[in-house]
Amino acid sequence: MKLLVKTSIYYAMGSLLAFIIAGYIILLNYTTIIDKDVNEYLINREEIATTQIVNDIQIASLNNYEQIIKKIQPIDDLDELVLKDTSMYDVIDDHFHKYRKLQVNRKIGRQYFDITIFKSLIQTEILVTEVLKSMITVFLGLLVFLIVGNILISRNLWKPFKDTLSKLKDYELGSVKPVDFSKTSTREFGQLNSMINIMTNKIHTDYVNLKEFTENAAHEIQTPLAIIRSKCELLLQSGTLNETELKNAKSIYNSCLRLSKINRGLSLLAEIESGVYGVSKKVNVTEILEHQIEHYKEAIDLNNLQLEVLVENEIKHDINAELAEVLISNFIKNAIKHNISDGKISIRTSTNKIHFSNSGEPKGIDKVMFKRFEKSNTNSLGLGLSIISKICRKFDIKLVYNYQNGTHNFELIF
């Protein structure tokens, strides 16, 4: 949920609560005042009526729809004012309305009177609804004002924050230049920016250190490996070893070879990531493809595989030529390696696609195979596919894979 929506909801809820309380208090005050007013009015009217009876005015002429005076038998509870709310039928608009009634028994001269005075409360009700109406109007108006104001203010106020966000989005870990935040007069955002700056600087140095370490490690490992390899070779060439010793030496030699290949593969991955390889505009990928096919033709032949090539379209892409070569040769080598005996390899192009397919074991490649060291075959390093996917990602090439009827299909979409 957007911050703006959230604050608006809080504002609305807060003001609603305030209005409810305020409305309740106002209503309470109003009703008390009106109540008192009505009661005073009734008492006043009763006094007038009593005075009129005392002055011998005819009762009949005193009676009207708001005032009923009756002669009654002598009773005990005299001069006791009883105020009561009641409903009465109104002939005019055919409705029951609320009335307040004052009833009192008086003894005037020798005669006992029951005096009842009514006062319609309709006015009070109208007043209350009117007050509520205007309050709701004010409430709604205020709410609209708050929300609109909030939106307008936020837009301005949060601008540095949005700015920071968009800058962070473009931030690349490997890039040399630090994030340059625009100046802001809001202290909180200033703090945020400086914290982010400190953080990215730290992350950057950590990253650079780690990268340097990896590069150095990869580099330093190569020399001892070269020594192991040369010593092994000396052993192999010495001619004095018996068969078992020779086999052991060979095994050391092979492991050393494997280690250096893993090392090289990992360095390659790291180098692709850190952008050592620049991009050239419009590299002729088809040419590289043809060259690589030529390069592996004999190996394919010697592995008893059938090769079907249909390369016609000229594909050009912004890529590093060296990595394009690595990419394509990895596909061809994979196709050779993960094939069945007397299998097939087919390489086709269309306007912006290269299609590699090869017969293979009925086992599809999962997503995880594109990660490092995931392999189906103990002979491989498990880096081939991860190098492929890394190069594809780096140069915006879409890679599609599927397995159908015993054929692995890879499609590169440029």
Place this chain on the structure above:
Amino acid sequence: MKLLIVEDEHELQEDIAAFFKKEHFLCESVSSVYEAKEKVYMYDYDAIILDIGLPDGSGLEVLEYLKSIEKNTGILVLSARGAVDDKISGLNLGADDYLTKPFDFNELNARVKSIIRRKHFKGNNNIDFGDININTNSQIVKVNSNEIELTKKEYQLLLFFISNENRVITKESIVEHLWGDDTAMFGSFDFIYSHIKNLRKKIVKEGGSDYLSTIYGVGYKFKRD
């Protein structure tokens, strides 16, 4: 043949020197940019094996220096780094070839010999090995004066064998020589066997001797009887 080895790792330097001594080279070894510059200034070499990472600088400085004193020596750059920029700047500065550590000695041997061939026998690109004759310019191979038809890889294989006469050559180094780094990409190296069988057949068919012997479990050896 005079060879200068510029390498700061002493063990490796000694191994390379020992190796090329067996191949009848005259070897001199140095382990810094300074010494290397001194040597190339004073003497002429047929080839230089040049490491890039040296204690007092980059091997590339030696390349620049050679260029400035206008000496045209065959240079093979050796680097622990696989980085492309090293390779490119090395080749741009006039290196003839490039090899990354750890390397295969047979490969190093073949490449050094190929550099020397290119640099020094401009008029004569013929290699004679028993009854085999190879013209490295036209890439024509003759056995007992009869031309034989070899595929590109078979030709490279034959040259590789001849450069490494009398040495044990593993299947791995053959694959590496023919297809580059990624030997691990091939599931098995058995197909090398048919490759070699084909080459052998073509030579023997024209009455050539079978120079190739198999060393069980290890590889092959190419030698004169």
